[in-house]
Amino acid sequence: MNRGHVIPIDPDAVLTVRSMKTEFALRTHTLKAVDDVSFTLKRGKTLCIVGESGSGKSVTARSILRIVPEPGTITGGEVILHREDGDVALHTLGDRSKEIRAIRGADIAMIFQEPMSSLSPVHTIGFQIDESLRLHTDLDKKARRARIVELLERVEIPDAARTADRYPFEYSGGMRQRAMIAMALACNPKVLIADEPTTALDVTTQAEILDLIQELQDEYGMAVMFITHDMGVVAEIADEVAVMYRGQHVETGGVEEIFANPHEDYTKMLIGSAVRLEEPSPIKIAMQAKVAALATRQPVLEVRDLVKQFKSKHTMLGKLVSTGVRAVDGVGLDLLPGETLGIVGESGSGKTTLGRCIMRMHEPTSGSILYRGQGADTEVMSLDKKGLRDFHADVRMIFQDPYASLNPRMTVEQLVAEPLRNRKLAAPTEIRDRVADLLVRVGLKPDHMERYPHAFSGGQRQRIGIARALAPNPKVIIADEATSALDVSLRSQILDLLLEFQRELDLSFIFISHDISTVRYFCDRVAVMYRGELVEIGNAREVCDNPTHAYTKALLSAVPRPDPTRRRIANRHRYVAAETNNMSNGASA
Amino acid sequence: MTIATDTATPLGPDDVPSIVDAQGAEVASQWKLMWWKFRRHKLAMASGVVVLILYLIAIFAEVLAPSDPNAFSPRYTYAPPQELRMSYVDDAGERQWGLHVNDYRTELDRETFRRTFDLDEEDRIPVGFFVEGEPYKLLGFVPASMKLFGPKEVGAPFYIWGADRLGRDMFSRVIHGARVSLSIGLVGVFLSLFLGVVLGGISGYYGGWIDTAIQRLIEFIRSIPTIPLWMGLAAAIPLTLNPLMVYLIITAIVSLVGWTDLGREVRGRFLSIKDDDYVAAARLDGASEPRIILRHMAPSFLSHIIATVTLAIPSMILAETALSFLGIGLRPPVVSWGVLLQEAQNIRAVVTAPWLMVPGGAVVVAVLAFNFLGDGLRDAADPYSN
Numbered sequence: 001m002n003r004g005h006v007i008p009i010d011p012d013a014v015l016t017v018r019s020m021k022t023e024f025a026l027r028t029h030t031l032k033a034v035d036d037v038s039f040t041l042k043r044g045k046t047l048c049i050v051g052e053s054g055s056g057k058s059v060t061a062r063s064i065l066r067i068v069p070e071p072g073t074i075t076g077g078e079v080i081l082h083r084e085d086g087d088v089a090l091h092t093l094g095d096r097s098k099e100i101r102a103i104r105g106a107d108i109a110m111i112f113q114e115p116m117s118s119l120s121p122v123h124t125i126g127f128q129i130d131e132s133l134r135l136h137t138d139l140d141k142k143a144r145r146a147r148i149v150e151l152l153e154r155v156e157i158p159d160a161a162r163t164a165d166r167y168p169f170e171y172s173g174g175m176r177q178r179a180m181i182a183m184a185l186a187c188n189p190k191v192l193i194a195d196e197p198t199t200a201l202d203v204t205t206q207a208e209i210l211d212l213i214q215e216l217q218d219e220y221g222m223a224v225m226f227i228t229h230d231m232g233v234v235a236e237i238a239d240e241v242a243v244m245y246r247g248q249h250v251e252t253g254g255v256e257e258i259f260a261n262p263h264e265d266y267t268k269m270l271i272g273s274a275v276r277l278e279e280p281s282p283i284k285i286a287m288q289a290k291v292a293a294l295a296t297r298q299p300v301l302e303v304r305d306l307v308k309q310f311k312s313k314h315t316m317l318g319k320l321v322s323t324g325v326r327a328v329d330g331v332g333l334d335l336l337p338g339e340t341l342g343i344v345g346e347s348g349s350g351k352t353t354l355g356r357c358i359m360r361m362h363e364p365t366s367g368s369i370l371y372r373g374q375g376a377d378t379e380v381m382s383l384d385k386k387g388l389r390d391f392h393a394d395v396r397m398i399f400q401d402p403y404a405s406l407n408p409r410m411t412v413e414q415l416v417a418e419p420l421r422n423r424k425l426a427a428p429t430e431i432r433d434r435v436a437d438l439l440v441r442v443g444l445k446p447d448h449m450e451r452y453p454h455a456f457s458g459g460q461r462q463r464i465g466i467a468r469a470l471a472p473n474p475k476v477i478i479a480d481e482a483t484s485a486l487d488v489s490l491r492s493q494i495l496d497l498l499l500e501f502q503r504e505l506d507l508s509f510i511f512i513s514h515d516i517s518t519v520r521y522f523c524d525r526v527a528v529m530y531r532g533e534l535v536e537i538g539n540a541r542e543v544c545d546n547p548t549h550a551y552t553k554a555l556l557s558a559v560p561r562p563d564p565t566r567r568r569i570a571n572r573h574r575y576v577a578a579e580t581n582n583m584s585n586g587a588s589a
Numbered sequence: 590m591t592i593a594t595d596t597a598t599p600l601g602p603d604d605v606p607s608i609v610d611a612q613g614a615e616v617a618s619q620w621k622l623m624w625w626k627f628r629r630h631k632l633a634m635a636s637g638v639v640v641l642i643l644y645l646i647a648i649f650a651e652v653l654a655p656s657d658p659n660a661f662s663p664r665y666t667y668a669p670p671q672e673l674r675m676s677y678v679d680d681a682g683e684r685q686w687g688l689h690v691n692d693y694r695t696e697l698d699r700e701t702f703r704r705t706f707d708l709d710e711e712d713r714i715p716v717g718f719f720v721e722g723e724p725y726k727l728l729g730f731v732p733a734s735m736k737l738f739g740p741k742e743v744g745a746p747f748y749i750w751g752a753d754r755l756g757r758d759m760f761s762r763v764i765h766g767a768r769v770s771l772s773i774g775l776v777g778v779f780l781s782l783f784l785g786v787v788l789g790g791i792s793g794y795y796g797g798w799i800d801t802a803i804q805r806l807i808e809f810i811r812s813i814p815t816i817p818l819w820m821g822l823a824a825a826i827p828l829t830l831n832p833l834m835v836y837l838i839i840t841a842i843v844s845l846v847g848w849t850d851l852g853r854e855v856r857g858r859f860l861s862i863k864d865d866d867y868v869a870a871a872r873l874d875g876a877s878e879p880r881i882i883l884r885h886m887a888p889s890f891l892s893h894i895i896a897t898v899t900l901a902i903p904s905m906i907l908a909e910t911a912l913s914f915l916g917i918g919l920r921p922p923v924v925s926w927g928v929l930l931q932e933a934q935n936i937r938a939v940v941t942a943p944w945l946m947v948p949g950g951a952v953v954v955a956v957l958a959f960n961f962l963g964d965g966l967r968d969a970a971d972p973y974s975n
Contacts, residue, residue, distance in 0.1 A: 405866035
């Protein structure tokens with residue numbers, strides 16, 4: 001499959017794409033989102049399109065179905081669907097033509113990343129599946145209903161006959177994605193395009209969805225085009241891999257071949273950065289002796305029996321609307337000076353709430369948090385407003401979303417200088433120098449000071465966030481999913497940067513993450529949380545290699561590894577308690 | 590815990606900011622981005638120019654208006670508009686150039702006492718630029734007597750938009766009316782802006798029972814039928830007050846009702862950003878509460894407020910017009926567009942002198958210009974969206 005050349009028709013080919021081009025006319029220039037991309041989808045095979053954000057992989061999928069968002073236009077290429085009754089050239093059909101509408105959903109179905117926003121909130125799931133049956137088949141009402149229940153059963157939704165009449169908000173994230181898949185399967189499509197269908201899901205749910213897609217593919221013989229940024233997922237499910245970079249098709253090949261002998265530098269980098277996270281950081285290893293020495297000292301933070309109970313809600317007449325949730329349920333942990341403690345768990349496990357309770361951004365219900373700063377010990381729970389302000393200078397926070405956590409109306413200098421200015425930690429004349437110094441240390445240039453955050457990429461923004469956290473010379477940094485929003489190639493860079501600071505400044509980190517691989521790379525110890533409780537805590541290596549708790553085992557075995565020769569999702573551990581409460585844990589933390 | 594994989598912004602890899610550099614976009618501040626976006630909205634740009642011209646007219650009304658708006662002349666009651674002409678044919682049959690209007694030939698019907706006007710082709714009144722007129726004080730303190738244009742002979746009949754019931758020049762009156770009509774909008778909007786930002790801000794930032802109380806108050810105010818309310822309040826204004834005081838009170842009345850929209854807008858903005866990560870970050874950075882509100886939160890909705898204010902001005906102008914038209918707002922001798930339209934209440938007057946409707950046209954132009962301008966500003970207010 002070389003690009004540009006005529007591809008010989010394979011008898012198994014279902015969809016052929018030849019030198020597709022899609023462009024976006026921007027204010028200053030034309031962006032080639034998809035630039036000369038060719039591939040073939042084959043019956044019963046999975047093609048993974050992998051690339052980082054902005055590589056054009058989603059636009060490629062949308063260009064096939066001609067649903068490119070404004071101001072994009074498809075400027076060239078051929079898309080041919082091979083059906084039993086002859087080939088259909090999709091690229092000749094109009095965007096709103098009857099012909100293309102007949103193909104969308106019937107021959108080619110698509111599932112999206114965010115099932116909540118792709119489902120209509122005001123119609124039942126059953127009604128939404130029914131719609132595609134009504135459009136594409138001539139079954140009568142009774143037959144359609146039977147088919148809906150059959151489909152929902154097929155995607156393993158419990159009690160399908162009743163759940164069909166429920167609304168999307170009553171479904172958990174994983175169930176919504178299952179419902180989306182049921183909808184996509186409604187008309188037995190030949191091609192299923194899945195655009196990051198598991199990115200928004202927890203790893204255990206992701207593993208279930210991946211399983212399901214694979215099973216259905218074996219059963220119906222669909223061709224699957226699976227778009228993802230996660231090399232682990234690619235290794236688990238792909239037959240063939242197409243790597244994209246900035247709209248261009250970099251490399252294509254069989255999955256084992258790509259992982260074993262990547263030809264292009266970009267592919268090597270992608271695989272390299274995924275594999276890198278499988279082992280502890282080299283910096284971490286070099287620091288081990290120092291951490292061990294520091295660990296004999298008294299903990300810098302001692303958390304005991306911390307409870308956060310969200311209030312139950314009542315109506316005006318006193319009727320109970322929702323019972324309170326114990327988001328954090330009696331958690332106790334120590335943070336040693338100079339160490340990194342990882343807190344892992346899935347959405348709803350209370351890990352973010354725990355982090356915010358330690359900062360007292362949420363008011364804990366009960367428990368104690370002892371902080372040993374310079375000199376005196378402080379009980380954080382009893383601090384007043386002023387005391388809390390001082391505490392916040394020593395214990396800092398790095399946020400998950402580098403876009404939402406930087407005020408778009410302030411320059412980088414103002415952002416980084418904010419903690420210095422508010423606490424008068426530097427004389428006004430020194431502030432600029434301090435900021436410049438901090439920027440250099442996080443790998444930015446001092447002349448970036450006058451710029452606004454929107455001029456920076458996600459990774460650079462996270463560096464600004466780190467500079468802001470470091471500005472008042474803190475002792476402890478709580479990093480809440482600090483690398484989750486970043487491309488995998490940037491994750492290890494940011495983590496290494498944090499480790500460098502740890503080595504220099506004897507910082508302690510609490511690293512909150514759902515991603516066990518970053519924990520292995522970055523943390524000395526790890527605590528596993530499940531439904532507000534700490535189920536396991538120990539040395540990161542030991543927990544990752546020999547977990548003792550059944551939940552930790554299930555969590556770890558669900559993580560896809562970037563190694564196609566050792567697929568493990570199919571025979572993973574399952575933690576039974578996690579399944580029983582499927583309906584209620586839809587809300588993410 | 591969703592992972593935001595942002596496929597929409599095609600930024601390069603982490604350490605290659607050069608693309609952004611080359612376009613010079615990286616140093617563009619929020620206001621600059623807004624200006625770029627606003628500039629693309631052609632209709633709003635044009636409306637901005639119209640609004641500017643309207644205010645210049647209001648400021649320099651004395652210079653622009655050829656005659657005193659209150660100067661009356663019983664000889665010219667309901668005189669129709671004269672046509673401004675560039676040239677005429679003189680007695681010798683030669684075409685002569687010169688800006689002029691024709692004088693009226695008046696006939697009085699002895700039975701109905703109604704005057705009928707004809708334009709006298711022979712009798713020309715020369716019109717010039719920068720002519721001497723009646724003395725006035727420019728901007729209230731500079732004594733002057735120069736008019737931008739007018740009849741070269743002081744006091745000659747010059748009614749290019751016709752005359753009203755008392756023979757006053759409509760053109761001069763519309764120009765002078767702009768002053769009151771356009772400023773009552775501004776004063777009223779600033780009053781309601783103050784009320785709206787303070788009450789809406791408190792409501793959104795603190796929430797809880799304060800929020801509930803303020804929201805119920807807003808609903809109550811909005812449920813009162815406005816015209817009876819105005820009539821009641823206007824009836825309470827003592828008749829002995831001078832027109833200027835009445836004017837201020839009317840403004841206050843209009844804005845007491847008008848702040849509710851703005852209050853809700855501000856509350857919504859506060860609600861939507863008070864839990865944002867960057868506000869939480871500011872709190873952790875040790876920023877005090879006033880600093881969080883003024884320095885961190887306010888800039889992100891300031892532009893929206895400006896846009897809302899621009900959209901609120903036309904409703905203030907319309908409210909003034911409506912009140913004055915009903916006779917419960919401003920009263921003569923104050924000259925405003927609403928007061929002028931009072932003259933057009935009488936159907937018979939409108940039939941015989943349709944030019945009395947001209948102030949209505951001025952209201953339409955002003956309101957449309959403000960609305961388009963506000964639309965453009967609102968679109969530009971969020972330069973980060975598409």
